[in-house]
Amino acid sequence: AQSVTQPDIHITVSEGASLELRCNYSYGATPYLFWYVQSPGQGLQLLLKYFSGDTLVQGIKGFEAEFKRSQSSFNLRKPSVHWSDAAEYFCAVERNTDKLIFGTGTRLQVFP
């Protein structure tokens, strides 16, 4: 069965430090891949997406993600974290049935 794994439930970083959130997927073919961010009590905002082409994808708010087929991974990165980046981050894949499957999320905490 298709699945999305986010190994890190909770990550804490200092403001200004670099960030990498991990995401691994299990799927027979290359799916569409997404990263969303959710602030407390809010809906989801799309950070970036990968459909095909260049495996390094640039998103909003200074985020980027790299698709690595050999590792079935789509890790999210940011070179310098801001306090406002504290939120819940969800990786998701979309199958050809149009449905998004979400990972369990990673909660990011940022210390000043």
Added chain:
Amino acid sequence: GAVVSQHPSWVICKSGTSVKIECRSLDFQATTMFWYRQFPKQSLMLMATSNEGSKATYEQGVEKDKFLINHASLTLSTLTVTSAHPEDSSFYICSARRLRLGETQYFGPGTRLLVL
């Protein structure tokens, strides 16, 4: 562009009553809308997919008679929680998309339901 709204943003109701939640795409026509449920500190679970003018497709384990979904127009979908019970308390989020494939889902801000 691609803004999705939900109304109400939060609702408190008594057990046994029905609650309707609206999801609107404000600046685009959504051929498909999705309804998700999210428990505290958990991920989003897809409840159902609705296409304009047709019956919703429910995920396994979701009671279609409990969660009534109507997608009457290209900009509006409603979720009605019938005979709500405390275990239905949750955060309900909708999303909307223009095309079937290759198009991003745009999410609403969510509706928090508390059943007393």
